[in-house]
Amino acid sequence: MSVLFVEYPKCSTCKKAKKWLDDHGVAYTDRHIVEDNPTAEELAAWQEKSGLPVRRFFNTSGMKYRELGVKAQLDAGMTDVEAFDLLATDGMLVKRPIVVTDDTVLVGFREAAWEETLL
Numbered sequence: 833m834s835v836l837f838v839e840y841p842k843c844s845t846c847k848k849a850k851k852w853l854d855d856h857g858v859a860y861t862d863r864h865i866v867e868d869n870p871t872a873e874e875l876a877a878w879q880e881k882s883g884l885p886v887r888r889f890f891n892t893s894g895m896k897y898r899e900l901g902v903k904a905q906l907d908a909g910m911t912d913v914e915a916f917d918l919l920a921t922d923g924m925l926v927k928r929p930i931v932v933t934d935d936t937v938l939v940g941f942r943e944a945a946w947e948e949t950l951l
Contacts, residue, residue: 835860835950838870838930849929849941858950860931865923866887872916878930879912882937886915889927889939896924931943 837853837860839846851858870878879886887906891897902925906915919925931938931946938945 833933833935833950835862836930836932837861838863838865838926838928838932840865840928842855842904843928845941849931851945852941852943852946853950856951865926865928865930869921869923872901872913872920875916875919875926876912876923877930878937879916881935882939883931883939884939886912889915889919891925894924896922900925 835853835858837850839850841847841864850862852911870898875889880888882888888901889901890906892903897903900918902918905918910918910921927939931950936949
């Protein structure tokens, strides 16, 4: 199984998730979310594969999210295409970490879901 680990290295949750991957012997390709931000097309494919609503891909606790008033934009009816285009402009808007496998996409670090999917 191929595993892509999309992270922001300074993020404490990403550090914890990366340690979990290493501790459990899960091989992965590491990708810095700011230096190599996901494209709108990648995000759309990942969202479809994850089965999650688009809102779950936003880093709602980030400064950029609040600065841009993203919640109000989403509440006002932002389309999925507009959301993916916005997410693709700045990696700090994207919830992390993201794990992309052949079969699924995990957003955020929830140990139980990671165990079920990756082990």
